[in-house]
Amino acid sequence: MSDVEEAITRAHHDEWARVVAALTRRFGALDIAEEAAAEAFATAVERWRADGLPPNPGAWLTTTAGRKAIDRIRREHKRDDKHKEARTLHGDTPPEPLGAIDDDRLRLIFTCCHPALAVEARVALTLRMVGGLTVPEIARAFLVQGTTMEQRVTRAKAKIKAARIPYRMPSADDLPARVSGVLTVLFLIFNEGYLASGPGTDPVRHDLTTEAIRLTRLIRALLPQDGEVAGLLALMLLIEARRPARVSAGGELVPLAEQDRGAWDAELIAEGHRLVRERLAAAAAGEAPGRYQILAAINAVHTSARDIRDTDWSQILALYDQLVRLAPSPITALNRAVAVAELDGPEVALAIVDRLAEALAGYHAYHATRADLLRRLGRSRQSRAAYDRAIELAGNTGETAYLTRRRDQLRPDGPHTAQSR
Amino acid sequence: MRYLVSVIDDKSDPGSTDRRPAISAFNERLIAEGYWVFSGGLAGTDAATVIDNRGEQAVFSDGPFVESKEYLAGVWVWEAPDLDVALKLAAEASKVCDRKIEVRPFL
Numbered sequence: 246m247s248d249v250e251e252a253i254t255r256a257h258h259d260e261w262a263r264v265v266a267a268l269t270r271r272f273g274a275l276d277i278a279e280e281a282a283a284e285a286f287a288t289a290v291e292r293w294r295a296d297g298l299p300p301n302p303g304a305w306l307t308t309t310a311g312r313k314a315i316d317r318i319r320r321e322h323k324r325d326d327k328h329k330e331a332r333t334l335h336g337d338t339p340p341e342p343l344g345a346i347d348d349d350r351l352r353l354i355f356t357c358c359h360p361a362l363a364v365e366a367r368v369a370l371t372l373r374m375v376g377g378l379t380v381p382e383i384a385r386a387f388l389v390q391g392t393t394m395e396q397r398v399t400r401a402k403a404k405i406k407a408a409r410i411p412y413r414m415p416s417a418d419d420l421p422a423r424v425s426g427v428l429t430v431l432f433l434i435f436n437e438g439y440l441a442s443g444p445g446t447d448p449v450r451h452d453l454t455t456e457a458i459r460l461t462r463l464i465r466a467l468l469p470q471d472g473e474v475a476g477l478l479a480l481m482l483l484i485e486a487r488r489p490a491r492v493s494a495g496g497e498l499v500p501l502a503e504q505d506r507g508a509w510d511a512e513l514i515a516e517g518h519r520l521v522r523e524r525l526a527a528a529a530a531g532e533a534p535g536r537y538q539i540l541a542a543i544n545a546v547h548t549s550a551r552d553i554r555d556t557d558w559s560q561i562l563a564l565y566d567q568l569v570r571l572a573p574s575p576i577t578a579l580n581r582a583v584a585v586a587e588l589d590g591p592e593v594a595l596a597i598v599d600r601l602a603e604a605l606a607g608y609h610a611y612h613a614t615r616a617d618l619l620r621r622l623g624r625s626r627q628s629r630a631a632y633d634r635a636i637e638l639a640g641n642t643g644e645t646a647y648l649t650r651r652r653d654q655l656r657p658d659g660p661h662t663a664q665s666r
Numbered sequence: 667m668r669y670l671v672s673v674i675d676d677k678s679d680p681g682s683t684d685r686r687p688a689i690s691a692f693n694e695r696l697i698a699e700g701y702w703v704f705s706g707g708l709a710g711t712d713a714a715t716v717i718d719n720r721g722e723q724a725v726f727s728d729g730p731f732v733e734s735k736e737y738l739a740g741v742w743v744w745e746a747p748d749l750d751v752a753l754k755l756a757a758e759a760s761k762v763c764d765r766k767i768e769v770r771p772f773l
Contacts, residue, residue, distance in 0.1 A: 361749060408771045409667045411748040419750075 249293050256302045257286060261377030262463070263303060264310050266349035269412055275356070275402045277314050279374060285310035350375070351467045352412050354460075358427040359410045366401035367430045373398055375463075376456050386453050387437065424468065428477050428537065431461050435481050440641055454485050472524055476538030479520035483544035486513035497650065498643035502553045514548045521545040539568045558587040575604035579611055591621040609638035613648060625655045667771060668703065668745055669752045671759065674766040675739035681764035692762045696744065701755060703743040711737045739765060743772075 261282065268278035285306050299305035357370040368387075372378045378386075384394035404410065415423040438453025461478045468474050490504035524538045534542075543564045550556040565581035579601055586594035595618045598611070605611035616631035632652035639645045675681055696702035711730040718725045730737065742759070746752040752769050760767045 359749075361753065407773070408769075409748045411750050413748075413750075415750075 249298065252298050252302060253286070253289055253293060256289065256306060257377055258459070260303045260306050261286075262350045262353060262375045264306050265374050265377075266353040267307050268310055268314055269353060269356075270349050271311065272314055272318070273412070275374060275405055277317060278310075279402075281310045281314035281317060282306075284313040288313075348414075348467050350463065352414055354427055354464065355415055355423055356405065356410060356412050358423070358430050359405070360423070360426055361408065361410060362401050362404065364430070364433070366397050366404075367426075368433055369394060369397050370401045371430050371460070372434065372456065376460060378456070386450060424464075424471060425473065427464065428461075428473060431457050431464070432477060432481075432537075434460070435484075439484060440644070451488070454481070454488070457481060458485060472527055472532055473535040473537050475520050475524055476535060476541045479517045479524070479541035480537050480544055482513045482517035482520070483541060483548050486510040486517065486548060492643050495646070496643055497646040498641070500647070501547065506551060509548065517541065517548065518545055534567075536568065536572045539564055539571065543568075556587070558584050562588060575601045576608070576610075579605060579608075579614055583614060586618060586621075591618040594618055595622065607638065609635045609640070609644070612638065613644075616648075616651070620651070620655060625657055628652075629655055667747065668743055669749075670770045670772060671742035671744055671752070671756060672738050672768040672770070673707075673740040673742075673759075673763050674736050674768060676766075677735045677737065681739075685763055688762045692759065696742075696755070701744045701746055701751075703745050705740070705742040707740040708738060736766075 264282045264285065265275075265278045268281055269275055272278060272281075288309055289302075289306060293299070293302075354371065354375050357374050358367045362370065365387075369380075369383050372383045372386075373380060380395050380398055381391045383398075384391040387394070389397075414420075435454055435457035438450040438455075438457060458478070458481050461474070461481055464471075465474050465478050486509050487501070487504060489510060490506070490508040491499055493499050521538075521541050524534060524541070528534045528538075543561055546557050546561050546564070562581065562584040565577065565584055568577050569581060579598065582594045582597040582601075585597060595615070598615050598618060601611060612631045612635035616628045616635055619625075619628035619631055629652055632648055632655075636645055636648045636652065639648060693702060693705060696705075714728075714730040716727045716729065716731050718727075740763075744752060744755065746755065749769070749771070756767045756769045
């Protein structure tokens, strides 16, 4: 990559959201801001190649985008409904009253993650407006048609305008609830990357996990005091750290117990552990930890063990117990059962898992967990049936390959199994 | 910015019938704080008539324009600076009315 291309890529990463946010504040319309920002970056590619890098790329982009927006508004000025927008040409509109924190990008994130928008629209809009991904890129990531994603983004922007969803920081009262919605969106983006769905895709979408981490870092920089933001960042880092060991050369998903721990990213783990320690100190000082902080702590325990046999399962179970009290869900109960299996044996765990049958009947991990417990109990026939169901429901090639191999390694039931051991 | 605020009742799971005093008090507050433009409860959908005069002569049909178990039971028009303000009021309105509330901006 040439220096200029590298500078443009870096500027796109660092400045996109800032440019869109500044323009949104000035012109009060997301679509004008987005189109002008895209035009400014396109111009940057030409100008920077010809003239070299400007001394301050961020300022250059914001100024250029501002001019593009004004050009655009002037072109459309004659239309009556544009009069209001045209008024913004006579200088900056007075800033909105400030909420708890004043940052254009943070307002942009809260606007894109507004609870009045459908969750899919929030995800798409955040990736577009804050992450700077193109609509076709987002469509590819979520396996929908480009036109569908285009409509989703366009409709969300239209709703923001028509319903007058404010471009503003939530008030201090609303902040915790609104932050949690933002974190949900970021975690959804991360999870789609971590275990990509759909038979035609790679098992892990590195681009999406990276983007989710980048956006969470941004939120962390903007809201450094928020424990759940720190918790989610730690959680993502500790999961991402294991990515190099998660898929075999043959494209098969490698479960935690079988991963080459030497391949884990030590730097990400160290950063994740630092954040978890920070949150443990806050918890010791009386701050009750939320869901992401507990999940991060569980992953910190996993990533602290040099070998699967060194895993402190009793601590993991204690953390799951805490999580069950805070946010009970069948999936949490299922994950807790995995720790129970390590401490009290597969039979005790199976009893817990079987109670989740109704709630998790359509969830591939439920059947995969059950299959594994049945396998460990030597109940091969039932295990096979559970693997079959898990394979049927798994939407990811790497996972299907792993489950299929596991199923095909099963030994027949009964005394024969005992003899062959 | 004006918003149409619809009160949605459900034939199979109707809201409670004793809400009038609470709604009146809520209206007083909306007026005092400058949000209230108009409000009114509606008679049941069996009192509705649909008129279609797009053809040669007007056709009158008995009943609402759409048959569903959910129906419009009343409306407000509010003046609010943005959706967040309208949504906050709507959350209160839903409690006060014991019914679902839809918020839609006027064009």
